[in-house]
Amino acid sequence: MPELPEVEVTRQSFAAQLLGARVLDVRLGKPLRWPLGCAPESLQGQTVGEACRRGKYLWLPLDRGGLLMHLGMSGSLRYERMPQPPGPHDHFDLWTTHGLLRLHDPRRFGAVVWSQSLETDPARKLLAALGAEPLEPGFDGAVLHAGLRGRRLAIKQALLAGDVVVGVGNIYASEALFTAGIDPRTPAARLSRPRCERLAQAIRETLRRALAAGGSTLRDFRNAQGHGGAYQDQARVYGRQGLPCLNCGTPIRRIVQGQRSTYFCPQCQTRG
DNA sequence: AAGTGGACCTGCTAGC
DNA sequence: TGCTAGCAGGTCCACT
CATH class of the missing domain: 3.20.190.10 (MutM-like, N-terminal)
Structure with missing residues (x-):
């Protein structure tokens, strides 16, 4: 969650x-x-x-x-x-x-x-193995680019691994990759420096927006005061399998990577 | 050393 | 109505 x-x-x-x-x-x-x-x-x-x-x-x-x-x-x-x-x-x-x-x-x-x-x-x-804090000033495309060097696994899975950047889970990985226009199956090390800049920016923006919305309440998340979040209503790909992409109308696809669901737009998100 | 699959545990939903 | 399979926001560990 x-x-x-x-x-x-x-x-x-x-x-x-x-x-x-x-x-x-x-x-x-x-x-x-x-x-x-x-x-x-x-x-x-x-x-x-x-x-x-x-x-x-x-x-x-x-x-x-x-x-x-x-x-x-x-x-x-x-x-x-x-x-x-x-x-x-x-x-x-x-x-x-x-x-x-x-x-x-x-x-x-x-x-x-x-x-x-x-x-x-x-x-x-x-x-010990945790990566950069995405909302701290030190996190940018250079950090992402350096961290992904030599990693052949898919960028979606590299984000979830948490050793390059922390805090990005299954919802926000899909959302950030959509925002950055990156195909989640792209081998991590193949992301160009400019695409890493875009992705770093997309991660920060996605997390900040979710934070401002009080997080996502899919089933049962509550903060310590008992209030749910509202970001799930702003999700653009997560959980939207088969629904039209909000950018181009192409049906959103669901695939499985590392036994986790990934959602993306096959039209808007490319391998570079 | 990086990548993979299994493990942990409970609850809910869709489909038959 | 009731059963079953599949799915769920994470991440550690053993193994290749």
Whole structure:
């Protein structure tokens, strides 16, 4: 579910409220992707710092270490001052003096992992291979071009791999490639420098727009305040198989790459 | 070393 | 109505 815009929207919707709160208790539900890695009681009494984001990960600093969180495919975080009892898919509760932060994650591909710091394992290892932050100033066509050098896999899959640029998931990869006019099957290293410029620009624009729309709510995404996003209504190719391209009217195609759906316009998107 | 397929898990929908 | 197959926003790991 959550790509960079959804994770960032989530962060923004609870970070300020939780800042300075003291941890009262932790409740664990069913196992997530990885074990918490510390005794839940050891978090009691610690003060919560300001949540930050790296790729699709959130980092919640505490006095001693912090919590690295990932929403997986179906996860969402909720911040509640007057909490409901946990449901069957609520697998992590952080009770604090400012309210409850709760991870709801039916498929349990998400994770909450304690780490001493971002520079020590397990956080260090999980973040080690991550690529550039697309909304930071350092990201441009040159970075993309250099990162794609020697990569023979399709550009769509290279974007999803996350080691060149982070935060672009299955929805926004298709959307950005459409905006840039690039065929998703193009071998990554074959993208010219100018096309990399266009793609970098398209990625930034797509993510910024999605962020401004509050993310995409396909099934069940909610931010920490319980509000859904609206970007799904602005999608130009994702999920539009068989419908006319909004540019040229050609039916949008759906193909499978690396066991994931890709949507594109066979007319507007070319291999260069 | 880059690329591939399988694994993790649950819920929903379309089609018979 | 009920079953089944297929699909879903991610990414790690073992293997070639």
